[in-house]
Amino acid sequence: MNKFTLTPQKLTAENFSQFGQVISCENKDYLAINDGYAKKYPDLATIDTQEDGGNTAVNIFIAKKRQFPLKIGMLEKHPFFSQAFIPRDNTPFIVVVAPVSDKPNIEDIKAFVSNGEQGINYARGVWHFPLISIKDGAHFIVIDRRHVVEYDNIEQCIVHPIKETNITLEFEL
Numbered sequence: 001m002n003k004f005t006l007t008p009q010k011l012t013a014e015n016f017s018q019f020g021q022v023i024s025c026e027n028k029d030y031l032a033i034n035d036g037y038a039k040k041y042p043d044l045a046t047i048d049t050q051e052d053g054g055n056t057a058v059n060i061f062i063a064k065k066r067q068f069p070l071k072i073g074m075l076e077k078h079p080f081f082s083q084a085f086i087p088r089d090n091t092p093f094i095v096v097v098a099p100v101s102d103k104p105n106i107e108d109i110k111a112f113v114s115n116g117e118q119g120i121n122y123a124r125g126v127w128h129f130p131l132i133s134i135k136d137g138a139h140f141i142v143i144d145r146r147h148v149v150e151y152d153n154i155e156q157c158i159v160h161p162i163k164e165t166n167i168t169l170e171f172e173l
Helices: none
Strands: 002-006 020-023 031-033 038-040 056-063 074-077 083-087 093-098 110-113 119-122 138-145 158-161 165-169
Touching: 083 093
Parallel strands: 002 165
Antiparallel strands: 020 119, 031 038, 056 138, 074 158, 083 119, 083 138, 093 110
């Protein structure tokens, strides 16, 4: 079995662009609204949920802290919608991703660490590991496609086990 170690790099809009969008106000233009009492940072991510009449849903996930080193034994993708994760309470988190393809290519897997104020929006079809929180009880706003079992005819999630390579995510708090 091959071994592969991932070390997360700092998340930026540039290095994450092939996987989706970084959701952040940093270096973005804003509009002054509400008589100057608020700044609006518009269009930070494109939420893609409209396939086959889909609707967008806003959810809150409460995550358990992951232990490191973390074995990456699978990746998943949502072939028909994007999925955004926005941390609350200045909570850094880690994302493990691979580009859109039929199955993930091990050599293309990357890891990024959010600064706690950045969120991410996985583009449709991007391979990713489930939420990696570095804080117990961390809250995340998640925006994706509403799933209605009796009406939804699209494939919500494809899971690809990784058996041929031992991938370990290393991270120190």
